[in-house]
Amino acid sequence: MSAELRKHIEEIVPLTDQEFDFINNHFKTKSLKKHQYLIQEDEFVKNIYFVVKGLLKATYTDINGKEYIIQFAMENWWISDFQAFYNETKSITNITCLENVELLYISKAHLDKICSESHKMEHFFRVKNSSGYVALQQRILSLLSTHPKERFEQFTHQYPQLLQRVSKTIIAAYLGISRETLSRLSSKL
Amino acid sequence: MSAELRKHIEEIVPLTDQEFDFINNHFKTKSLKKHQYLIQEDEFVKNIYFVVKGLLKATYTDINGKEYIIQFAMENWWISDFQAFYNETKSITNITCLENVELLYISKAHLDKICSESHKMEHFFRVKNSSGYVALQQRILSLLSTHPKERFEQFTHQYPQLLQRVSKTIIAAYLGISRETLSRLSSKL
DNA sequence: CGCGCGATTGAGTAATTTCAAATCTAGTGG
DNA sequence: CCACTAGATTTGAAATTACTCAATCGCGCG
Numbered sequence: 001m002s003a004e005l006r007k008h009i010e011e012i013v014p015l016t017d018q019e020f021d022f023i024n025n026h027f028k029t030k031s032l033k034k035h036q037y038l039i040q041e042d043e044f045v046k047n048i049y050f051v052v053k054g055l056l057k058a059t060y061t062d063i064n065g066k067e068y069i070i071q072f073a074m075e076n077w078w079i080s081d082f083q084a085f086y087n088e089t090k091s092i093t094n095i096t097c098l099e100n101v102e103l104l105y106i107s108k109a110h111l112d113k114i115c116s117e118s119h120k121m122e123h124f125f126r127v128k129n130s131s132g133y134v135a136l137q138q139r140i141l142s143l144l145s146t147h148p149k150e151r152f153e154q155f156t157h158q159y160p161q162l163l164q165r166v167s168k169t170i171i172a173a174y175l176g177i178s179r180e181t182l183s184r185l186s187s188k189l
Numbered sequence: 190m191s192a193e194l195r196k197h198i199e200e201i202v203p204l205t206d207q208e209f210d211f212i213n214n215h216f217k218t219k220s221l222k223k224h225q226y227l228i229q230e231d232e233f234v235k236n237i238y239f240v241v242k243g244l245l246k247a248t249y250t251d252i253n254g255k256e257y258i259i260q261f262a263m264e265n266w267w268i269s270d271f272q273a274f275y276n277e278t279k280s281i282t283n284i285t286c287l288e289n290v291e292l293l294y295i296s297k298a299h300l301d302k303i304c305s306e307s308h309k310m311e312h313f314f315r316v317k318n319s320s321g322y323v324a325l326q327q328r329i330l331s332l333l334s335t336h337p338k339e340r341f342e343q344f345t346h347q348y349p350q351l352l353q354r355v356s357k358t359i360i361a362a363y364l365g366i367s368r369e370t371l372s373r374l375s376s377k378l
Numbered sequence: 379c380g381c382g383c384g385a386t387t388g389a390g391t392a393a394t395t396t397c398a399a400a401t402c403t404a405g406t407g408g
Numbered sequence: 409c410c411a412c413t414a415g416a417t418t419t420g421a422a423a424t425t426a427c428t429c430a431a432t433c434g435c436g437c438g
Binding site for chain 4: 147177178180181
């Protein structure tokens, strides 16, 4: 029984106790320690994960071994390799824990089941996905139209908590700039 | 009665004639000529648009007057300022026609209505939104991890039709590089 | 105390941008 | 059919920006 998940869903759709029980029964829990892998490259991705506690990063590593941050996930965020999950293909990303984490997760079959049996949940995920889409468009626009300095300022403003919890090196990999450049930038603020 | 829309929806959910009629009745049609605006900066955005025929671009213009392409939309794609649409705020983008265009459109109220009255449509848009999300993650990864040359090659491979229909200047604005750089790049292929 | 990781700093290099000018192309009207 | 124009593309050269590589610093922890 996860109060966090219920509260998260009810920000979009109110639920009866029965409805929430039904939903909740399709989730399982998982705990991981800092540095552990949630998803590794080349694996099939069976689940999406809801973060109850902790912080993770999803990364892509190029042929030169350079790492790029696709997304972070902290409390009340969802994370997975969504491409691999939806298409039922192998992951090209790694997801690792930046802190100890507590997760809830649901398989694709169960997700499809609760969505088809509960119109409310179908609605919930439609709305979540559309918000996510808009957020990614914003990130694209930021990558296209702003210089590193401005991008870092936007990030600082948008995710002040992450600034506390994540190393600058990793933030640089999220913003698409080198750690040295980010260092020079942040000393100028 | 739009055969294109029906076919598009039925790629994800099969519909009876009655169901499609119900859905179709909530859409209206609109035609625009090349160069005309579909959405202008600072307007409220009441609708999302399904492209039956033609090609459009959604752009953001920065304080220096430089233009960045947020998205293209051609046949069977959806377009709007989704941020403004979902949040019911004013648009910060312009959407203009790169060709003569035939559109179907639906308001937020009607969209919410057909989704709440038809579980199938709620499902359809959930799936569409999740595919869109994955596509944007791919674009972000491409912006983060690849050089202009590789990015252009990916684009060429992914959207060969757009290469024919859109000027290089505009493609450069989509890829986040200057038109001169793109020109130098494409001569090296 | 010393190790290790992250952050910082400096110097040189590589890539892309900017600005300006030249070239090419398609459409229009005479 | 040709000349003309507007827009798009290409080319060149200089300037800028961020990157790479290497060395150093700083701090927390065993």
